[in-house]
Amino acid sequence: MTQGMLSEPTGSVTGAGALLSILRDGQARTRAELVQLTGLARSTVSQRLDALLTHQWIVPATDAISSGGRPATAFAFNQGARVVAAADLGATHARVAVTDLASNVLVERTADLPIDRGPEVTLGWLVDTLRDLLAETGGLLCGVGVGLPGPVEHISGRPVNPPIMPGWDGFPVPEWLGSRLGAPVLVDNDVNIMALGEHWAARPEVEHLVFVKIGTGIGCGIISERRLHRGAQGAAGDIGHIRVTSADVICRCGNIGCLEAVAGGASIASQLRKAGIQAENSRDVVGLVRAGNTQAVQFIRQAGREIGDVLASIVNFFNPSVIVIGGDIAEAGEHVLAGVREVIYSRSLPLATQHLSIRATELGDRAGVIGAAVMVIEAVLAPEAVDLTVSS
Amino acid sequence: MTQGMLSEPTGSVTGAGALLSILRDGQARTRAELVQLTGLARSTVSQRLDALLTHQWIVPATDAISSGGRPATAFAFNQGARVVAAADLGATHARVAVTDLASNVLVERTADLPIDRGPEVTLGWLVDTLRDLLAETGGLLCGVGVGLPGPVEHISGRPVNPPIMPGWDGFPVPEWLGSRLGAPVLVDNDVNIMALGEHWAARPEVEHLVFVKIGTGIGCGIISERRLHRGAQGAAGDIGHIRVTSADVICRCGNIGCLEAVAGGASIASQLRKAGIQAENSRDVVGLVRAGNTQAVQFIRQAGREIGDVLASIVNFFNPSVIVIGGDIAEAGEHVLAGVREVIYSRSLPLATQHLSIRATELGDRAGVIGAAVMVIEAVLAPEAVDLTVSS
Numbered sequence: 001m002t003q004g005m006l007s008e009p010t011g012s013v014t015g016a017g018a019l020l021s022i023l024r025d026g027q028a029r030t031r032a033e034l035v036q037l038t039g040l041a042r043s044t045v046s047q048r049l050d051a052l053l054t055h056q057w058i059v060p061a062t063d064a065i066s067s068g069g070r071p072a073t074a075f076a077f078n079q080g081a082r083v084v085a086a087a088d089l090g091a092t093h094a095r096v097a098v099t100d101l102a103s104n105v106l107v108e109r110t111a112d113l114p115i116d117r118g119p120e121v122t123l124g125w126l127v128d129t130l131r132d133l134l135a136e137t138g139g140l141l142c143g144v145g146v147g148l149p150g151p152v153e154h155i156s157g158r159p160v161n162p163p164i165m166p167g168w169d170g171f172p173v174p175e176w177l178g179s180r181l182g183a184p185v186l187v188d189n190d191v192n193i194m195a196l197g198e199h200w201a202a203r204p205e206v207e208h209l210v211f212v213k214i215g216t217g218i219g220c221g222i223i224s225e226r227r228l229h230r231g232a233q234g235a236a237g238d239i240g241h242i243r244v245t246s247a248d249v250i251c252r253c254g255n256i257g258c259l260e261a262v263a264g265g266a267s268i269a270s271q272l273r274k275a276g277i278q279a280e281n282s283r284d285v286v287g288l289v290r291a292g293n294t295q296a297v298q299f300i301r302q303a304g305r306e307i308g309d310v311l312a313s314i315v316n317f318f319n320p321s322v323i324v325i326g327g328d329i330a331e332a333g334e335h336v337l338a339g340v341r342e343v344i345y346s347r348s349l350p351l352a353t354q355h356l357s358i359r360a361t362e363l364g365d366r367a368g369v370i371g372a373a374v375m376v377i378e379a380v381l382a383p384e385a386v387d388l389t390v391s392s
Numbered sequence: 393m394t395q396g397m398l399s400e401p402t403g404s405v406t407g408a409g410a411l412l413s414i415l416r417d418g419q420a421r422t423r424a425e426l427v428q429l430t431g432l433a434r435s436t437v438s439q440r441l442d443a444l445l446t447h448q449w450i451v452p453a454t455d456a457i458s459s460g461g462r463p464a465t466a467f468a469f470n471q472g473a474r475v476v477a478a479a480d481l482g483a484t485h486a487r488v489a490v491t492d493l494a495s496n497v498l499v500e501r502t503a504d505l506p507i508d509r510g511p512e513v514t515l516g517w518l519v520d521t522l523r524d525l526l527a528e529t530g531g532l533l534c535g536v537g538v539g540l541p542g543p544v545e546h547i548s549g550r551p552v553n554p555p556i557m558p559g560w561d562g563f564p565v566p567e568w569l570g571s572r573l574g575a576p577v578l579v580d581n582d583v584n585i586m587a588l589g590e591h592w593a594a595r596p597e598v599e600h601l602v603f604v605k606i607g608t609g610i611g612c613g614i615i616s617e618r619r620l621h622r623g624a625q626g627a628a629g630d631i632g633h634i635r636v637t638s639a640d641v642i643c644r645c646g647n648i649g650c651l652e653a654v655a656g657g658a659s660i661a662s663q664l665r666k667a668g669i670q671a672e673n674s675r676d677v678v679g680l681v682r683a684g685n686t687q688a689v690q691f692i693r694q695a696g697r698e699i700g701d702v703l704a705s706i707v708n709f710f711n712p713s714v715i716v717i718g719g720d721i722a723e724a725g726e727h728v729l730a731g732v733r734e735v736i737y738s739r740s741l742p743l744a745t746q747h748l749s750i751r752a753t754e755l756g757d758r759a760g761v762i763g764a765a766v767m768v769i770e771a772v773l774a775p776e777a778v779d780l781t782v783s784s
Contacts, residue, residue: 015431039407041433151743160743161743207624208621208623208624220709222709222710224616224617224621225616225617225619225621227617229600229616229617229710230711231600231710231711231712231744232599232600232711232712232713232744232747232748233711233713233743233744233746233747234711235708235711235741235743235744236709236710236711237709237711238708238709238711238741238743238744239705239708239709241708241741242704242705242708242709243704243705243739253741255739310705312634312635313631313634313635313702313705313706314705314709316627316630316631316633316634317612317614317628317629317630317631317634317706317709317710318614318621318623318628318709318710319622319623319624319625319626319627319628319629319630320623320624321624321625347635347647349627349630349633349645351543351552351553351625351627351630352623352624352625352627352630354625355624355625356624
């Protein structure tokens with residue numbers, strides 16, 4: 001099974017997807033309206049509507065019985081037609097959910113789960129957890145979306161040399177999960193799905209958005225013309241390894257002077273330890289900031305400035321209308337944002353910053369899991385993907 | 393008249409654009425093939441084909457007469473159906489052409505034309521020149537594409553605070569030209585149309601491309617998923633004003649340390665003058681490099697490195713598969729490219745550079761004018777734009 005093969009397997013009805021992509025906005029429409037909107041013949045529209053009704057993708061919007069036995073004349077998308085399984089697997093913890101086709105979370109679970117235990121342990125846990133959650137919700141599973149904390153080849157859904165995921169390189173995640181869960185599986189890196197989730201659920205009107213995750217490492221997800229920009233090798237958004245200083249700071253990638261090595265959560269914790277303050281990781285840093293530790297506030301604000309310096313160049317190059325800051329370190333609140341804003345507004349072009357909004361994530365730590373669901377929903381409901389058996 | 397209103401004004405035939413967008417690849421197709429490809433009814437396809445034939449958008453691909461009076465069974469796109477007017481207006485010189493619908497240049501003219509004489513002088517010259525060229529080619533003009541050396545608001549086609557174009561701010565270029573030439577007019581900045589031209593004519597298979605223009609100033613045009621990425625304010629690609637040094641180098645934009653102020657053509661000429669070598673502008677710099685002047689070669693290679701430093705960050709962020717270097721200074725050849733490559737390959741992530749190609753423009757100084765034509769052709773042939781009177 002390959003990424004993107006999300007259509008139902010048997011038979012085909014051209015045009016059913018076109019109807020569904022019109023109806024999925026939630027508004028009910030009559031047969032006549034659908035004929036006009038699609039340009040398809042009335043008989044064709046009727047046949048497609050029958051198929052969609054049979055498979056419960058749509059429901060009659062007027063009650064056929066209460067209106068005296070006359071046939072229902074309007075149809076609406078049934079967002080409960082299928083359920084979606086979604087997982088955001090981080091370096092040390094995981095969040096798993098089952099959603100409906102509008103990405104509403106029906107049930108979810110979080111757990112401490114170190115990704116470096118390898119794919120079979122991690123994915124085995126995921127299969128067990130999803131089976132539990134699916135037993136709770138019921139419903140027909142139409143796909144599984146998974147976010148991983150490393151580069152993922154888009155076509156195959158396999159991790160590619162992920163630095164913090166020993167044993168995962170080239171592991172066939174979609175096939176392994178798909179054969180156990182009996183549904184198609186889509187995989188992407190965590191920052192891409194966070195960008196997708198934030199865009200779809202919180203800012204669908206925005207054309208160009210950059211979602212910056214500041215955690216142990218630093219990366220970003222990019223929305224261009226409302227679509228995820230993955231780049232030629234799926235490597236787009238890897239801003240953590242942009243060189244920002246010629247100082248002799250060694251990064252875990254092996255280069256020197258990377259943004260992540262001076263402004264990531266691990267770096268800030270290390271700076272705090274050098275100043276004699278106990279801090280192991282991003283969470284400790286955020287805890288110290290929240291407790292009002294002056295040194296921690298200073299370091300985190302400076303990290304914001306370093307990140308802002310890189311983002312100032314990106315604003316000139318890409319001209320987004322929204323930059324969203326998320327990830328563990330973003331939970332330290334306004335201090336990071338202040339540093340980021342300070343540099344972007346002083347460095348970037350006025351034309352590019354006059355309507356630019358720089359804000360904290362609205363979805364918080366749910367951005368990833370909602371994005372994983374959105375990735376599946378978009379694929380399932382793509383006009384060319386909906387491919388139904390004719391019931392007649 | 394607003395940018396983008398390129399459909400023919402009277403009547404409407406839904407589906408004609410869909411047929412045309414299939415046929416424009418140049419391959420002839422039968423009625424039956426078109427029925428299958430579109431999913432439209434045979435009678436609908438016949439009606440649309442008749443309308444397209446009437447308006448000469450398509451031609452019969454088999455000769456109806458020589459085959460004994462039987463009706464022609466295949467149809468092909470008629471790339472000579474309309475002509476396109478295209479202009480690349482630079483800071484000091486202009487290139488104007490008339491092309492067919494496959495962006496083949498039918499006739500062209502270049503001239504020294506300082507843009508700072510203001511819009512009426514410049515555009516008046518353009519109208520006269522295009523009328524001459526159109527008289528030479530004949531054919532029905534379907535649109536005019538214009539590139540300007542400054543920021544252009546995408547929706548209105550008007551320049552926005554262009555720094556080197558006094559008198560042009562907010563000037564209604566599409567309306568002014570449209571009323572005189574009797575055709576819709578599309579306007580964009582010069583680097584965007586160069587990217588469009590290079591992508592369409594030389595590398596149509598590439599998904600993600602960055603075209604860097606190095607002239608007096610520095611800017612880039614961005615192709616994401618085969619489409620031009622203009623950004624939220626149409627300001628995307630303005631990499632010339634990314635800060636690259638904290639040294640006290642003042643840029644014409646008013647900031648200090650901009651890339652353009654240390655690596656643009658004007659900056660290199662000024663560095664040469666300080667070294668006692670006569671050089672007024674980019675052309676002089678290129679002349680000196682070609683003549684083997686060691687100092688000029690050194691400066692231009694260092695400029696390549698400075699530009700490479702900015703592009704290295706862009707490669708990590710955007711992950712393009714091709715970077716194209718164009719503009720006056722690019723004519724100095726391998727010296728600039730060598731500097732650019734040196735830094736990108738040492739700084740960017742291996743995953744992002746392993747298949748990255750960094751090359752000189754293939755279209756040379758014609759990239760802009762071909763791109764201006766492509767901008768019009770894409771709009772004219774967009775499925776939703778083709779809107780024909782039914783002939784019956």
